[in-house]
Amino acid sequence: MDLNVLRLAADYYHKLLNAELHINEWVQDRLFIAEPVFRFVSVYLEPSNLFNVLIPLLGVCGQDLLTHLVYALSLVSAVSSFEKWIYPEWRPLWRLRELYANQHAIRPGIALQSHDLSCETSGGLPCGHSMAWTALLMVISMHLPITRRSFASRLTMYIMIGCCMLCMWLSRLYLATEYLHQCLLATYIAISLLSSCQRHLNYLYAQRRFWPVLMVLLLVYLAISIYFIKLHLEIDPHWSVRQAFKWCPEPTYMRHESSPIFLLARDLGNLMGVAIALPVDQLRNYDSKCSHRFVGIAIVEILNYILRLFTPKQHGRFLFLAYEFMRNALHSLILVKLLPKLLHRTS
């Protein structure tokens, strides 16, 4: 009985995935005119760029906003990477190609175009771009002075956020990197996570660093354990990378930086940085001149850029991951802890 239910659910799930391919096809067929916009959105608003460019830029407006952005995006991005590590879901192009390669499968009669940007190496669920983008928009909206004003200004704000979100979803659907449900679920998870955190924000900011650091270390341990558990269960931990290798038209399109294990190192590094920075309840209210903030943040980001250029990609995976973990930890630690202290002292 139970097995039948499971079989039915799996059957329904695969039918849903096949049906959703039509949505990707529709977006590619009808909206090709907006391809430059979709490319721009997927390339420049991807989570790494948000961390390295957009968040520091927005942080010039105030330390409170910067701290909130770093915290929210580190958390949301880590949840996304963990999910991708535990259960990498299909991406539309992989699934479509597999269906055509399998002689016994029913072919859906759909054609999807593959792009250089379609060669992602992590699983599809949840859409990392949509999750980080939702978190960024939510945090900005919480800091806008219009939030408490008239209904009309709030409505305008929500409509604008909705349009920005829609643009990201369409971009991912157009590049055939995500199914629609992966984009919708990503936005839903980001909103629920941030709403729950928002209620306890002051408490979280006031925490001492011991327990948060321990929790991040436990997460690192969990990530490593998942790897070995998968090996033990004969599940390929690098399934998504292999799928990408199999179906990407040109292997040079694939980037080290988007492999699931790298994403985990990056996001756990960011989380470690914010955990070490705790408590930050006083620091986020430190005031400093906008021009001072701009210069301070510019210097941090130039140094971060130089460190990124020197990423040791050719000396083995372990060094690469350790370096990324530490660089990201240092980056977020400086942004939320050292920078406000330094700027406060100079002003």
Ligand SMILES: O=P(O)(O)OC[C@H]1O[C@@H](O)[C@H](O)[C@@H](O)[C@@H]1O
């Ligand atoms: O999950 P998506 O939207 O397909 O993106 C895949 C990955 O793309 C990378 O470019 C991002 O840095 C990651 O954070 C993201 O997870």
